[in-house]
Amino acid sequence: MIYRTMGLRSVLLNCKNNSLKDQKILYEYSFTELFHVCLRYTQNQQDAEEVFNLAMLKIFQYIITDKNEIQNYLGFCARILRLTGIDYYKGSLSPVLYNSSLVYENDTYNSVDQAFEALEVEDIFAIIQSLPHKERIVFSMFEIDGFSHREIALELEINENYSKWLLHNAKKLLKVKMIQKGIKSYNL
Secondary structure (H helix, E strand, O other): OOOOOOOHHHHHHHHOOOOOHHHHHHHHHHHHHHHHHHOOOOOHHHHHHHHHHHHHHHHHHHHOOOOOOOOOHHHHHHHHHHHHHHHHHOOOOOOOHHOOOOOOOOOOOOOOOHHHHOOEEEEHHHHHHHHHHHHHHHHHHHHOOOOOOOOOOOOHHHHHHHHHHHHHHHHHHHHHHHHHHHOOOOOO
C-alpha cells in the first residue's frame, strides 16, 4: 500500500520519472485495490494476473508519456483493467460467439442489489465467479459496470440480443446459486 508519508500524487510523479521503487509501490497498491476487476473478466486466477499485468503496462506507459495528470487514479485504472479484460476475452473467443443471433425477448431487468444484500462480499464474489465465462462478463458489464446492452454488444463484438440472452441466462444461474445459499426471497 502507498505509505502514509507518501501521497499518491508523489508516487505518480516519481513513476513519471521512471522510479522503479515507486512503480513497484503503485503496482502493489493497484493490485490490492483493483485485482477483483480482472477476476470478473477472466476464467481463472492466472488469466486475471495476465490481464492485470497487461493493463499495468498500459497504465505505466500512460503515466510516463502523457502530460496530463490523472485526477482519479483508481477510476482510471479500473477502466483500463476492464477494457484490457474485454480485449483479452475477445481474443479468446471462438468465431461461433460472433455469429450468434440468439434472441431474448424480455427487455425488462430488475436490480440484483436486494438479493445480494443478504450475502457477504466473499459469497457474492464466489457466486458471480461460478458463472460461465460469457455470462459472467456480460453480467459484470451490465450489472456492476453499468454498460447498456448496446455498449456491451459493441465492446464484445456480439449481437445485442445475444448480450440480453447471456444476461438472462446469468440471472437464471444466479437464482439457482442463491437458492443454494439459502436466499429465497429476491427479485432478479
